[in-house]
Amino acid sequence: MSRNATRNSSRNTSRNSFLESTLQGFARAVSKALQSEQAATQPGLLQQLDPRVRVLGILALVVSVILCRRPEAIAAIFLVAVALAVASRVSLTSLARRVWLVVLGFSGVIAVPALFLTPGQPLFTAPALHLSISVQGVRTAVLLVLRVETAATLTTVLVLSTAWTHILKALRSLHLPAEIVTMLAMTHRYVFLLIETANQMFESRQSRTVGILSGAERRRMTTRTAGVLLSKSIELSQGVYLAMLSRGFRGDVRLLNDFRLQPRDYVSLTAFFLTACVAVWMGR
């Protein structure tokens, strides 16, 4: 993926590539958001369910993933997650790209030394290097990677099949305080505006930069952009504040709650919880 590009760009000092990787990061965040919005409108299994059921159900499965003590049970939940993804029209290639490879690259690599470091019964020994892989090491590495992969798959499937606003409303009806939900919503809304602003600032600085900048100059560019972004953010927040007051805000947050549970929601919720419990019991 772009991992190699990242490695190169973060080490490349001969060009002002720190700008490029930042800009690439912005582009990826925006495309990820758009992808989420599109996927949430697909006619899949999860999309048919009440968002609260989706949130609770997936949460139950994630909790069961970390409660299980045996890799077989976790692997079973992983298969359930993949099945949910397929049924909800989430493309497996995008899952692979977004989740599976990424997790392997990160947690997978982190788990490798555990093979050698975990004390226990040796499985394989390389006498010349004084290194040996223990059974426990293999088990713990497998457990870790499986857990992370499965949990990440579950949360990604949830996020891709549910519009952000629905997630927030689900959280609200699950009794998260209204102010917190409002702040989450507002932050999300303005993240993209600020990304665009920062993008424009960096791009214009990039186009005005001739030659190679010194380290100090690059730092100054970054902190100045951050500083201007901060000023604009505060100004924006003051404007938003007035706009809220102007339309009647006095401190309490009022939201429209429009979810109704249907029979299939009850069925699915039960199914989710049953699966979670079975997995935990079998994997104890």
Added chain:
Amino acid sequence: MAAIFELQDISFSYEAIPAIRGLTLKIEAGNRIALLGANGSGKSTLLRILDALYFPASGSVKFKGDALTQERLQEEEFFLNFRRSVALVFQNPDVQLFNPTVFDEVAYGPLQLQWSREEVILRVEETLQTMSISHLRDRSPYRLSGGEKKRVALASVLVLDPEVLLLDEPTATLDPKSQSQVIDLIQHWKGTARTVVTATHQLEIVEDIADRVLVLEAGAVIAEGTPSEILSNTDLLLRANLIHAHRHSHGGVEHSHPHLHGHSRHEHEHDHEH
């Protein structure tokens, strides 16, 4: 019958910087007023004072005969009535669109003013239809174009069916087509709002949206009149920094006379030959 707004010798400063100085103004129901002035002349500040977002340090503001003060707005009934009757559309739509979706945005005002759930949904759907933005109802603000954002911003205040509409630079940063749409809307909107106060520095739209013009400079009103009176007074416009004069050429002749640039529905007059 009391004037809708009555401002008596008000002054307001941002910390140490004076923004409005000794301003007196009366706005009757049904007035269509344009506040003309360059940036920094105090137009936005005046609109915010009218919308009870800022309170003047001295002088008095009356809304329909009632004093418009912070204390008065603590009273529930007065508050609900005022916020419904007077609506402000901000210059920067991003500031006004702070909800996750268009539907939520338009529903925000009614919800805050404690309308019932059914009323809210009904009114919101109606307004979305009127403004031709029903297809955008589940869209997030960051995916809207400039013109769409403006329409949503307008919808979010028009849903309340206000009596007074305060517009801060409604056509700035819009492409010509969107500008026309906004102006048409202001002209033809048949709600109960009869009083419209528009702050702008774009002279070309003044005749379409106002029958009374106030020219502001450095926080004070320096002139008042009908659009044709004001727009033909080039000295005044120059002084208020609303037009400029610099050397330019057309018709093969280079000369200098006051004019303005940009999309214009009128040509400027010449009194010389080419």
Added chain:
Amino acid sequence: MAQPLQRCGDGLFPSAALAAEIWNRLAFEPANPVEIDQIMHIPDGYLSPSTCATFYVVAASGWYAALKRIKRLLATRAIPLISVFAAFCFVVMMFNVPLPGGTTGHAVGVGISAIVLGPWGSILAISIALAIQALFFGDGGITTLGANCFNMAMVGSFTAYAVYRLVAANSDLKSRQRVLAAAIAGYVAINASALVTAVELGIQPRLFHDSSGTPLYAPYPLHVAIPAMMIGHLTFAGLAEAVIAAGMVSYLQRADLGLLSGVSGGSGFAATPPPASATTTAGASAEPSPGRLWWIVACLMLFTPLGILAAGTAWGEWSSSAFMNPHARDQIAATSGNHAPPSSVPAGIQRLSNIWTAPFPGYAPSFIRNQMFGYLLSAIFGVGFLALLALVARAIGRKWSTGNLRL
């Protein structure tokens, strides 16, 4: 055939170094699309359910307290300010900050956030940014969100705020002392967060393993986790935070001094007059005064003897003498899946254990017999030492800003 533990023991230190190096490389090689230093965002699966639950409880009380305070301080202004600031932090987290030496790092923004919003506002802002990362972008786990918020938003904010106030003291808002204070605050805060994260990860194997000794969650004990995490943060992430915090304070000194006085004194926040119904407490300060902070630290110190409750010795933290002592050998065996330790001291431990003798080996100077007293004393020394460092830093900062110091 050689005992298994001996085999592992021989390679213990080189392997730990290998782990540290790999972990270290990953610290600035984020692979996820949102380009965040993922190392401190603990994903799902690294922490046990009870750890997750505990930290959710702790975090929830932190959020609740923060929300109350911010509402009292800012009233209706809180929601737009905190939200937009959280969005700002989110975006800043995506910046590649060029560091001395040619590489780049990522900042969290906790430094500038604590300075401008105060510690409570910063807790909320950073927590919200983290929540959005986890819930919307899928970075960082949802079961570990409580722990992540505790580490970065809470420990980070309070540390940054305390260090900033300590080092900046009453210096002029425009002085260079403030810039230095911000840099140190950011640096220390990130490393404090990293330390807490490392501890959370490091205690997993000992507390949560199955009967055969397999760690069920994060697999590395404290003596691997701590160096592995700290190396990456002492060098890169800490510097990135320092650069951002210092750079922002420097920018605010030129561009917007009001913001620098922060939320409680901030004229930058009073540019728009207070709303109709707010109970504005313009002069009230909701941040804990430095005096209160010292009380909190003192209380924490009193809790250090809790370490005694962890029965036995920390796994892996044995001296060469432990291998000779029969009582200690039993302990080692009990905590290592009942594998008997080698009969002689492993060569690696023998070689290295004499290189560094901590001033207080076993956390208790030899003349103090009572364990609890020894813990307390060590804690006092530890904190006192850090406080001394802070005072020295402040003195240097003062000298530097008045031009009396030649570097």
